[in-house]
Amino acid sequence: MKILAVDDDRDIVEVIKIILEDEGYEVSTLTSGIDVLKVVASMRPDLILLDVMLGGMDGRDICRQIKTHKLFKNIPVVMISASHNLQNLLKQPGSPNDFISKPFDIDRLVKTVKAQLVA
Template identity: 50%
Template sequence: METNKLAVAKKILVVDDEPDIRDIIMYVLESEGYQVCGLDNGRAVLDTVQQIQPDIVLLDVQLGDRDGRDICRELKAQPATQHIPIIMISANQSWPTLREKQCNPDDFLAKPFDLSELVDHVKRFAA
């Protein structure tokens, strides 16, 4: 993949409790020039977002310890974090279902997704 020079300053937080998926996402985004931080649980998301101030959050819907929809709602409810684009990822949810649950993510990717599709979604918000 060609490195996106404009992405160098963009920070992305990847939250997925499946290590293989998280590692692949992080590897692909790092190879595109993004600064990437990963979490394997939902407990630390709010603190980590405040610490690193990511430009984009990739958030799995079904985490082992927390529901990603609740985390999304919390981030969108706080003035300090409501502007951060959240791309939700899930194998068991759909975009209409997430909207019905009123968690208001900015985008959605259904698992399994093509890695180029992932990069395209991220680039849309990194511009």
């Protein structure tokens, strides 16, 4: 299973990569939201982990673009944010499938990824 992790903090994407590769996933990372759609088109990930604030870009906008794109709309997107008040985000059109708060618990990350990949 292929996972794309997008966060402007290099340390966070490296931690995510290590944790999820240890679980047997193939993980690619981006530290900018600029080329997300191009990478999704070429990589065809099974899951996308996407930070809300991406150095001047809003991950929620990127999520909406993914979720409304005819080829990508079925790819699960899990938003990652330091804000703990994203529950209402899950109810809007083009919304992510789930979210994880930073700092994230390793077990919560793994459980959320597994749950989205079997859904």
